[in-house]
Amino acid sequence: MTAFAGESQANRKYLAYAEKAEKDGFLQIAKVFRAAAVAESIHAQNHFRTGGHVNNTVENLIDAISGEHYEFTSMYPDFLTMAIQEGNKKAEKSFHWANEVEKMHHRLYTEALSVAKSEKDLEEKEMWVCSICGATFEGNHEDLEEICPVCQTKKDKYIKID
Numbered sequence: 001m002t003a004f005a006g007e008s009q010a011n012r013k014y015l016a017y018a019e020k021a022e023k024d025g026f027l028q029i030a031k032v033f034r035a036a037a038v039a040e041s042i043h044a045q046n047h048f049r050t051g052g053h054v055n056n057t058v059e060n061l062i063d064a065i066s067g068e069h070y071e072f073t074s075m076y077p078d079f080l081t082m083a084i085q086e087g088n089k090k091a092e093k094s095f096h097w098a099n100e101v102e103k104m105h106h107r108l109y110t111e112a113l114s115v116a117k118s119e120k121d122l123e124e125k126e127m128w129v130c131s132i133c134g135a136t137f138e139g140n141h142e143d144l145e146e147i148c149p150v151c152q153t154k155k156d157k158y159i160k161i162d
């Protein structure tokens with residue numbers, strides 16, 4: 001699990017470095033970062049599966065629900081308190097966005113669990129993620145509110161999930 005955590009973090013770190021390299025005109029170096037990021041993601045998944053952490057979907061949903069619940073009831077509230085005490089506005093915003101979105105994930109997973117328990121899939125719907133704060137929505141794009149309820153970004157910045 002230490003290897004899983006390390007590889008998972010390396011994946012996101014390299015993608016952030018790739019974005020910076022690309023912005024600064026190092027296009028091939030950006031590609032090296034992206035290639036390594038894909039490889040680290042494969043390593044992370046291999047370690048996670050090898051550790052026996054992928055169960056059936058009902059069990060996986062229960063695990064996901066408990067992770068999200070911990071984040072918005074304990075982890076992020078504590079981090080938010082610290083960020084506010086330290087007067088760190090950027091950290092406060094980053095934690096606030098994540099905290100709000102984990103509540104959305106908790107709800108989505110809870111609905112999914114209720115149908116998965118009876119061996120059913122959820123009804124087919126489009127899914128969208130705000131590219132700025134990660135807010136997660138289900139439904140047709142035209143039916144979503146114009147502005148992200150978490151970070152107030154316009155909905156044309158949402159990413160469609162397949």
Ligand SMILES: [Fe+2]
Pocket residue numbers: 068101102105
């Ligand atoms: Fe989440």
Ligand SMILES: [Fe+2]
Pocket residue numbers: 130131132133134135148149150151152153
């Ligand atoms: Fe957002």
